[in-house]
Amino acid sequence: MTYIHQTILKLQHTSPAQTEFYQAVEEVLNSLRPILENDENYRHHAIIERLVEPERQIMFRVPWVNDLGEIQVNKGYRIEFNSALGPYKGWLRFHPSVNASIIKFLGFEQVFKNALTGLPIGGGKGGANFDPKGKSDGEIMRFCQSFMNEMYRHIGPTTDVPAGDIGVGAREIGYMFGQYKRLTGRYEGVLTGKSLLWGGSLARKEATGYGCAYFAQYMLEAKGDSLAGKRCLVSGAGNVAIYTIEKLYQLGARPITCSDSSGTLYHAEGINLDTLKDLKEVRKARLDNYLAPHPGAKFIPVSEYPDDGHAVWRIPGDLAFPCATQNELGAADAVELLSNGCIAVTEGANMPTSQDAVDLFRDARICFGPGKAANAGGVSVSQLEMAQNASMQTWSFDEVDRKLKAIMSRIYQNASETAREFGKPHDLVLGANIAGFRRVADAMIEQGVV
Numbered sequence: 001m002t003y004i005h006q007t008i009l010k011l012q013h014t015s016p017a018q019t020e021f022y023q024a025v026e027e028v029l030n031s032l033r034p035i036l037e038n039d040e041n042y043r044h045h046a047i048i049e050r051l052v053e054p055e056r057q058i059m060f061r062v063p064w065v066n067d068l069g070e071i072q073v074n075k076g077y078r079i080e081f082n083s084a085l086g087p088y089k090g091w092l093r094f095h096p097s098v099n100a101s102i103i104k105f106l107g108f109e110q111v112f113k114n115a116l117t118g119l120p121i122g123g124g125k126g127g128a129n130f131d132p133k134g135k136s137d138g139e140i141m142r143f144c145q146s147f148m149n150e151m152y153r154h155i156g157p158t159t160d161v162p163a164g165d166i167g168v169g170a171r172e173i174g175y176m177f178g179q180y181k182r183l184t185g186r187y188e189g190v191l192t193g194k195s196l197l198w199g200g201s202l203a204r205k206e207a208t209g210y211g212c213a214y215f216a217q218y219m220l221e222a223k224g225d226s227l228a229g230k231r232c233l234v235s236g237a238g239n240v241a242i243y244t245i246e247k248l249y250q251l252g253a254r255p256i257t258c259s260d261s262s263g264t265l266y267h268a269e270g271i272n273l274d275t276l277k278d279l280k281e282v283r284k285a286r287l288d289n290y291l292a293p294h295p296g297a298k299f300i301p302v303s304e305y306p307d308d309g310h311a312v313w314r315i316p317g318d319l320a321f322p323c324a325t326q327n328e329l330g331a332a333d334a335v336e337l338l339s340n341g342c343i344a345v346t347e348g349a350n351m352p353t354s355q356d357a358v359d360l361f362r363d364a365r366i367c368f369g370p371g372k373a374a375n376a377g378g379v380s381v382s383q384l385e386m387a388q389n390a391s392m393q394t395w396s397f398d399e400v401d402r403k404l405k406a407i408m409s410r411i412y413q414n415a416s417e418t419a420r421e422f423g424k425p426h427d428l429v430l431g432a433n434i435a436g437f438r439r440v441a442d443a444m445i446e447q448g449v450v
């Protein structure tokens with residue numbers, strides 16, 4: 001039995017029923033095979049055994065009262081995975097699907113992603129199985145305050161600095177920051193993704209999507225190609241999808257799809273960004289409302305999706321950008337994308353592509369930008385927000401965007417040079433995982449058994 005297989009079996013025993021977590025660990029460990037097999041030092045220091053076990057896992061009750069005066073109870077999580085490179089840094093997600101497995105897989109991935117940025121940040125993740133949809137402002141505020149009543153004990157500007165993810169935007173960060181300040185009496189950079197009025201960074205909102213588009217640009221440039229005129233299939237219609245679309249336009253491409261949990265929108269002449277932002281950022285409306293001002297577009301409701309996949313990936317396009325959620329692009333989708341001539345897949349979301357689909361892209365030798373590298377723009381600008389808070393400075397939008405572009409270039413170079421070093425120049429999954437792993441693992445060795 002291989003070392004990797006043994007590790008997964010042990011995890012299944014010690015952390016039962018955490019499917020998404022095993023999937024993430026297996027994906028990472030498989031790509032670390034070349035380095036684990038050839039370097040006894042990492043085994044000697046039990047680096048893998050230590051890496052797959054979070055430094056700390058906090059689970060807590062979040063009681064709150066709804067507008068009808070009824071007491072509600074949710075489950076809150078903060079998983080402080082690894083602090084070898086700096087304070088734990090990673091998102092908070094409020095979504096009914098949140099459970100210990102999902103938070104653990106996200107935290108595990110975050111460790112490598114943060115390492116890959118080259119910035120001084122460790123990895124963590126948190127959230128709650130709370131659904132903000134349909135809740136009043138008062139309910140959201142009471143939930144966030146109750147969540148922070150426990151969380152404030154575990155976080156701090158030099159220990160653990162959470163940010164927003166699905167279901168956690170500037171409003172939720174505001175309510176949590178307010179409660180933190182009330183509980184501790186301190187005004188400090190303990191959360192990122194803050195409002196621009198009180199400590200947020202310009203271009204943070206745009207960072208993940210912009211970074212994702214930059215990453216696609218670097219992958220294509222390495223092949224002597226460019227984004228100009230490319231038809232882009234984007235899934236999702238949230239923060240990452242919208243700003244991927246915005247930067248793709250700026251770089252000369254033509255995004256033709258987006259989607260939400262009600263269905264897929266296809267607009268062959270290009271998604272109208274103003275309408276999309278108005279629908280999603282202002283009116284918080286469903287995507288089918290796009291058709292009124294744009295009758296030439298087509299909406300495919302979820303009920304008409306193919307049994308084995310997602311409608312976005314069945315539309316012919318040159319480049320794919322899964323930007324919605326985990327496991328949204330499966331093997332049947334990958335087959336369809338490849339037969340339609342897709343030449344690059346860039347992951348805006350975390351682990352949106354199933355392992356068998358990744359294998360198909362790798363075998364076909366098309367460009368594949370793993371989320372760990374391609375969506376690291378968000379965490380990178382979060383770190384720039386921490387830097388601005390700590391130095392009491394505010395940088396301009398262009399300055400942050402320039403720094404983001406440079407960081408994405410460094411991430412791409414780091415992943416592709418490492419992939420080349422290990423004899424697999426096309427394999428950015430391997431390159432990103434090994435480059436991130438080496439930085440964390442070497443820091444752990446230098447810091448001793450802690």
Ligand code: NDP
Pocket residue numbers: 164165166167208235236237238239240241259260261262323324325326348349350375376378379
């Ligand atoms: P948002 O909540 O802003 O948007 C998510 C979008 O995906 C929404 O349009 C949502 O539709 C859609 N979606 C979610 N779940 C499903 C589903 N099961 N089926 C179909 N559509 C779905 O989230 P973000 O854009 O911030 O995040 C998207 C992904 O990117 C996540 O994987 C996140 O972890 C990752 N990410 C985000 C970063 C950030 O800075 N925001 C940083 C790095 C990664 P609906 O509204 O109808 O539910």
